[in-house]
Amino acid sequence: MIFNGPTVRPGMLLASVAALNFSMLVAAYGQSAQGPASDPTNAGKAVFSRANCMGCHKWHGNGGGGYGGDALSLRKTELTRDQLIETVGCGRPGTGMPFFTRGAYDEVKCHDMNRQDAGAQMPPEGGTFLRPKDIEAVADYVIAHIKGAGEPTYAECVTFFSSPSRVCDIYKTQTQKPDDATASAGKGQQ
Amino acid sequence: MDRFSGQSRMLSRVCLLALAGAATSVTGTLPVYAAGEVNQERLLNVDKEPGNWLHHHQNYAAHRFSTLKEINRDNVKNLKVVWTMHLGGIEGGGIWSHGGLEGTPIAENGFLYVTDGWGSVYKIDAHGGRGVLVWKMDPKTDRDWAGAVACCGVDNRGVALWGDLVISHTLDGRLIATNKETGQVAWQRTVADPDKGEVITGAPLIVKNMAITGVAGAEYGIRGWIAATDLATQKEVWRTHTIPGKGEPGSETWKDSNNAAAAGGGSTWVTGTYDPATDTIIWGVGNPGPDWDNAYRPGDNLYTDSSLALDATTGKIKWHYQHTPNDPYDYDSVAENVLVDIPGPSGPRKLALEADRNGFAYAIDRNTGKFVWGLPFVKKVTWTKGLDAESGKPIEYDPNKPVQTYVASVTPSRDNMETDICPGNMGGKNWPPTAYNPDLKLWYIPVIESCNRIKVEVATPDKLKPREFWTGGGPSQPFKITGSVTAIDVTTGKVAGKMETPFPNLGGMLATPDLVFSGQPSGEVMALDAKSLQKLWEFNTGGGVNAPPMTFTVDGKQYVAILVGLGGAWDKWFIDSTPELKKIQPGSMLYVFAL
Numbered sequence: 197m198i199f200n201g202p203t204v205r206p207g208m209l210l211a212s213v214a215a216l217n218f219s220m221l222v223a224a225y226g227q228s229a230q231g232p233a234s235d236p237t238n239a240g241k242a243v244f245s246r247a248n249c250m251g252c253h254k255w256h257g258n259g260g261g262g263y264g265g266d267a268l269s270l271r272k273t274e275l276t277r278d279q280l281i282e283t284v285g286c287g288r289p290g291t292g293m294p295f296f297t298r299g300a301y302d303e304v305k306c307h308d309m310n311r312q313d314a315g316a317q318m319p320p321e322g323g324t325f326l327r328p329k330d331i332e333a334v335a336d337y338v339i340a341h342i343k344g345a346g347e348p349t350y351a352e353c354v355t356f357f358s359s360p361s362r363v364c365d366i367y368k369t370q371t372q373k374p375d376d377a378t379a380s381a382g383k384g385q386q
Numbered sequence: 387m388d389r390f391s392g393q394s395r396m397l398s399r400v401c402l403l404a405l406a407g408a409a410t411s412v413t414g415t416l417p418v419y420a421a422g423e424v425n426q427e428r429l430l431n432v433d434k435e436p437g438n439w440l441h442h443h444q445n446y447a448a449h450r451f452s453t454l455k456e457i458n459r460d461n462v463k464n465l466k467v468v469w470t471m472h473l474g475g476i477e478g479g480g481i482w483s484h485g486g487l488e489g490t491p492i493a494e495n496g497f498l499y500v501t502d503g504w505g506s507v508y509k510i511d512a513h514g515g516r517g518v519l520v521w522k523m524d525p526k527t528d529r530d531w532a533g534a535v536a537c538c539g540v541d542n543r544g545v546a547l548w549g550d551l552v553i554s555h556t557l558d559g560r561l562i563a564t565n566k567e568t569g570q571v572a573w574q575r576t577v578a579d580p581d582k583g584e585v586i587t588g589a590p591l592i593v594k595n596m597a598i599t600g601v602a603g604a605e606y607g608i609r610g611w612i613a614a615t616d617l618a619t620q621k622e623v624w625r626t627h628t629i630p631g632k633g634e635p636g637s638e639t640w641k642d643s644n645n646a647a648a649a650g651g652g653s654t655w656v657t658g659t660y661d662p663a664t665d666t667i668i669w670g671v672g673n674p675g676p677d678w679d680n681a682y683r684p685g686d687n688l689y690t691d692s693s694l695a696l697d698a699t700t701g702k703i704k705w706h707y708q709h710t711p712n713d714p715y716d717y718d719s720v721a722e723n724v725l726v727d728i729p730g731p732s733g734p735r736k737l738a739l740e741a742d743r744n745g746f747a748y749a750i751d752r753n754t755g756k757f758v759w760g761l762p763f764v765k766k767v768t769w770t771k772g773l774d775a776e777s778g779k780p781i782e783y784d785p786n787k788p789v790q791t792y793v794a795s796v797t798p799s800r801d802n803m804e805t806d807i808c809p810g811n812m813g814g815k816n817w818p819p820t821a822y823n824p825d826l827k828l829w830y831i832p833v834i835e836s837c838n839r840i841k842v843e844v845a846t847p848d849k850l851k852p853r854e855f856w857t858g859g860g861p862s863q864p865f866k867i868t869g870s871v872t873a874i875d876v877t878t879g880k881v882a883g884k885m886e887t888p889f890p891n892l893g894g895m896l897a898t899p900d901l902v903f904s905g906q907p908s909g910e911v912m913a914l915d916a917k918s919l920q921k922l923w924e925f926n927t928g929g930g931v932n933a934p935p936m937t938f939t940v941d942g943k944q945y946v947a948i949l950v951g952l953g954g955a956w957d958k959w960f961i962d963s964t965p966e967l968k969k970i971q972p973g974s975m976l977y978v979f980a981l
Contacts, residue, residue, distance in 0.1 A: 248478075248483050250481065251481050251482070251483060251958070252481070254481065255530075255534075260854050260855050261843060261855045261857050261859065261860050262605060262855035262857050262860055263537060263538070263605070263855075263857070263860060263861060263958075263959040264860065264958065264959050266843070266860060320962075323483060357530060361528050361529070361530040361531050362528050362531040362558075362580070362581070363480075363530040363531040363534055365531075365581055366581050366852050366853055
């Protein structure tokens, strides 16, 4: 109900990018849309992708340093559901964490500030605005799947991407990892 | 050679007929001819086919200079868009919300070969004053795998031609050979491994029968390399690491107990140059990692921030010249080395020119690796008081000091955890290529006039994880950043002119006998007078220009082409320094201009 129509399944935004390139996987695409749909936080997972949370916090939520400064770890966060909702809606003043509520710091006061009060501390505007239900959904997803989750695992990664990408391979343990002839071009060079 | 190019002209005319036939449904009646194959002879003698643009950097010396002069200072005001073509590849992936265009088109006999950010290759027929897509090769890049470890955008800077193949890279580490006529993949080979944080954004350099590949990933703890693949056998000929292994020469410049060299960076993501006289490849090497915590890696950290000369046949290092030892600024030296010959008192001086991220332009003797001259090409440098006239090293450099502090009050360090540096970490010049006019002996640098703020985070070995950032801090953008085109007189080593621009130059240069062309990330493509740098023509493309212009002819008529599509790192990491650019939309389009 939160999304644009019955064909857009939670969590499929990323998968659809890959699926376009792998037409043979159209069948699998349909299947995976049914499986995860039973998870009530899939709506929030889709928001996590759509609002580009992973652009800074990464798919696993651990954030990390880099050119954009340090996005905080959502795995180590101590924020409550209400605090997560406030942070997504209002952003974090004085940091790169954007606000995602339409009208934040204008009609909607954030941290008891308007745009003028915030001044130079005004957080950036998110790339997309989220409705309150979207923000609640993404907070529920973070609490259910990311907060307190320890180090990222292969199973988590595969669940997140549900695509044929090799993005999860490094989380496999040595025994899980199959021989990979194509990736061994640089062997003996280390 | 003359006979050869005559033949290829004739063949391409036959191809045109074949295409025309196909368009009018007379297929099968005309035989299909192979176009002229590209070989080392042609790549060495591109001056004999001025209507083509066969190298990424135009010639082996990276001049990006065309002798074509149908478009010149007297008539450039009449330059108009003659056709455009929408391309693809703006999809997101990994940490990136969109891809962009940074490539240089290759032109051969009236056909263009261009790439989009995800490495799709497009062959476009430019005959008859319009563009027709002949084929598109989509390598189906693993976007999430590669995009998650691309520090600075979803980018691909273009293709090379060899034999009847189009040679290209993908962000997820492959070298791909595509049949020039059919667009079918002939073969592919994995060269880089995103599982180690390695990706490829540069165009291949073809030397003899080899494709030379550089790698990106110094922000993810890679150990950099330059690799040569034999295009006939598809086997690796050599791979030279830019960080020496244990016990190798240069390993003594990593004095830590962290085994920092194993993740020491030294990327090579800008296409290098080749000097056939000495069979030498000259290639720029990127920053050490972690970028901003140089106390983690005491020592000079060879061969990071260096120009590296390699024996093209063996890959062995002939000489190196390091610009910023023990770099605490992310001032990489990945830029192209432009090879020029200047008359000197005892015969021609053979120089390699490099415009470094650290704000200085260098001329190095390309046979010996010795410093000749250096000067700042940006308006503001704060990290050093200048270069030593003899060695070219920053005057504060102390070879006996394990951790360099340069001008300590501004230099990021464990004692100076938040500080402002000029140029900013994206440099005085980043990857966008320079151009060199050999008649005027002027070298044109696309400049980012910048300062930014660096926050240091102390690196520890436990923070080094596969596919995670390994930077020891990060930049922020409290200052407005502008740009310029700065011309250097190579005979004197002095700045000959500076044309300031409201935005940084994120696209690069093209030189013709009396003009230079460039662009702005706010959308403008412009032509300047080659001597005065006065702006003579401008057109606003309505998209972000993050790619260099090039020029070519079809049936004797001159065209200028440029890819336009918000690419690179700027809109994700540096946009706060240019807030006006926040409104620029992602896009993917080829613009072609003519009189």
